[in-house]
Amino acid sequence: MPPIQKTQQLFSKNLAYVLFNFIAIVFIAILGKKILCPLVFALLFSLVLLPIARFLEKKLHFRRALSSAVAVVLLEAFLIAIVYFIAAQLGGVTQDWPHFKQQLTTTLTSLENGISSSLHIDTGKQQQYIDNAISKVSSYGAAFAGETLMSASTMLLFFVLLSFYLFFVLYYRALLMTFFMQAFMKKAGGTILEIAGRVQQMIRKYVTGLLLEMIIVGTVCSLGFSLMGIKYALFLGPLTGILNVIPYVGIFSSLGITLLITIASAGAAKAAAVAGFVVAVHLTDSNILLPFIVGGRVKINGLVTLMGVVAGELIWGIAGMFLSIPILAVAKIIVDHIDHLKHWGTLLGNERPGKKP
Numbered sequence: 001m002p003p004i005q006k007t008q009q010l011f012s013k014n015l016a017y018v019l020f021n022f023i024a025i026v027f028i029a030i031l032g033k034k035i036l037c038p039l040v041f042a043l044l045f046s047l048v049l050l051p052i053a054r055f056l057e058k059k060l061h062f063r064r065a066l067s068s069a070v071a072v073v074l075l076e077a078f079l080i081a082i083v084y085f086i087a088a089q090l091g092g093v094t095q096d097w098p099h100f101k102q103q104l105t106t107t108l109t110s111l112e113n114g115i116s117s118s119l120h121i122d123t124g125k126q127q128q129y130i131d132n133a134i135s136k137v138s139s140y141g142a143a144f145a146g147e148t149l150m151s152a153s154t155m156l157l158f159f160v161l162l163s164f165y166l167f168f169v170l171y172y173r174a175l176l177m178t179f180f181m182q183a184f185m186k187k188a189g190g191t192i193l194e195i196a197g198r199v200q201q202m203i204r205k206y207v208t209g210l211l212l213e214m215i216i217v218g219t220v221c222s223l224g225f226s227l228m229g230i231k232y233a234l235f236l237g238p239l240t241g242i243l244n245v246i247p248y249v250g251i252f253s254s255l256g257i258t259l260l261i262t263i264a265s266a267g268a269a270k271a272a273a274v275a276g277f278v279v280a281v282h283l284t285d286s287n288i289l290l291p292f293i294v295g296g297r298v299k300i301n302g303l304v305t306l307m308g309v310v311a312g313e314l315i316w317g318i319a320g321m322f323l324s325i326p327i328l329a330v331a332k333i334i335v336d337h338i339d340h341l342k343h344w345g346t347l348l349g350n351e352r353p354g355k356k357p
Helices: 003-031 033-058 064-095 097-119 123-171 173-188 191-227 233-243 249-266 268-293 302-336 339-348
Strands: none
Touching: 003 033, 003 302, 033 064, 033 123, 033 191, 033 302, 064 123, 064 233, 123 173, 173 191, 191 233, 191 268, 191 302, 233 249, 249 268, 249 302, 302 339
């Protein structure tokens, strides 16, 4: 058989092998969402909490079980504080929903009259579109109220599983590391140690960097909205900071929610100023804050990032959007250390062809 034909067959086999494994992983992820999603979050948070657990064990002489439990409790307190704060602010928004609906109707009516006088479009058709839009918004509000209990129960289950997973990962971390060493050490040599070290360092810096970025953006937006006289600035600011963490999609989602509440409470004129402010904050964050805080810790190109966010939402919903970037970053670190998979690392990376690293 000619060498070219052998090469083509080998390439086809490798491609089929990669595609088969990718499909199998996605299929398993979809079926095991309720189990695997909190487990992945637990693995990420365990790398962040590991220094705290080690500090408690070495400096305060805590036992492994106690240090793991304290680290988990600290994370739970932090998450509960965020959820409680947002829920308290969201309660006020829910109470003012009838007023928002009335104000939104008034604003749309004024806009309708302006369009009719300037563009000479039939007001009857405009009113029909407005009625349909308002009815859809109202139905979304009713659906949200009806799904609250189910969402609360799902979140409670997720939170409980995350806490248990995180405790056991921290408690059995030596056992887990020993397993990976025994499973891969003979074939990979010291590579597995290098991969584990780089993954741990990257995830820890990435997660802490995102938390810092979230706090800064949320604080700046809260102050900006308050100075502009926007109602519920303490709700919209942190929400913008949280959603801004999601690449590409998050800023548009937060901007849409902010504009809707601003139009309903303050009118369209102030909504334009709010839109300009949010866009300015996002551009500053993307070009100055994010490169400085997160830097080159996650070297994934924009195309793969966008595809990963979309795929994460399709597989695991909002949680998948948050997890997509660190999962892609871990995948890149792994394939970069495997000779026959390095070309996939090149595809995931953000290095331009011909540019020296």
